[in-house]
Amino acid sequence: MYAIETLWLPILLSAIAVFVASSVIHMATPWHKNDFSKVPDENAVMSALRSFAIPYGEYMMPKAGSMNEMKSPEYKAKMTSGPNLIMTVMRPGPMSMSKFMIQWFVYVLVVSIAVGCLASATVVHGALSHRVFHVVGFTAFLTYSAAIWPFSIWYQRPWMTTIRSTIDGLIFALITGGIFVQFWPK
Numbered sequence: 001m002y003a004i005e006t007l008w009l010p011i012l013l014s015a016i017a018v019f020v021a022s023s024v025i026h027m028a029t030p031w032h033k034n035d036f037s038k039v040p041d042e043n044a045v046m047s048a049l050r051s052f053a054i055p056y057g058e059y060m061m062p063k064a065g066s067m068n069e070m071k072s073p074e075y076k077a078k079m080t081s082g083p084n085l086i087m088t089v090m091r092p093g094p095m096s097m098s099k100f101m102i103q104w105f106v107y108v109l110v111v112s113i114a115v116g117c118l119a120s121a122t123v124v125h126g127a128l129s130h131r132v133f134h135v136v137g138f139t140a141f142l143t144y145s146a147a148i149w150p151f152s153i154w155y156q157r158p159w160m161t162t163i164r165s166t167i168d169g170l171i172f173a174l175i176t177g178g179i180f181v182q183f184w185p186k
Helices: 004-027 042-050 067-071 073-081 097-122 129-155 159-183
Strands: 057-061 085-089
Touching (some): 004 097, 004 159, 097 129, 097 159, 129 159
Antiparallel strands (some): 057 085
């Protein structure tokens, strides 16, 4: 066990490398092109929803107020007739990618720091490369991938979207593990 400060270089380099890799995956390949489908008659749907002035946030429809309401014939009829949906309403206006990119970089930096903290507590100086790679890579994989599976389990997110994102997490884990191996204190 040793100070996390000795891992500042692999932490920073892995965050930068994952940020670049994710940018390439999302912007230069069609890998995530089908993550979202276009709503039929998008203009009419947008126009209809606009009239409700729904504030930004997360919504479910239909949404029961209690377990008893979920058992009611009215609620069951709503569920049967549909549409049933979970939606995120975003703020209107132009989308600034810079804000999202900054938040994403902060996230991957936090992941790299967390992975470095765990590795510094469990892997000794001069450890074999495969030991470093296993601890760092597995931790990074879980961090990037494990939390997305419940969205397909509970919210019916398409499984292919989750699988593509899990493969992204595997790529990010391999990058993170490889960089930590290269810069692990001897």
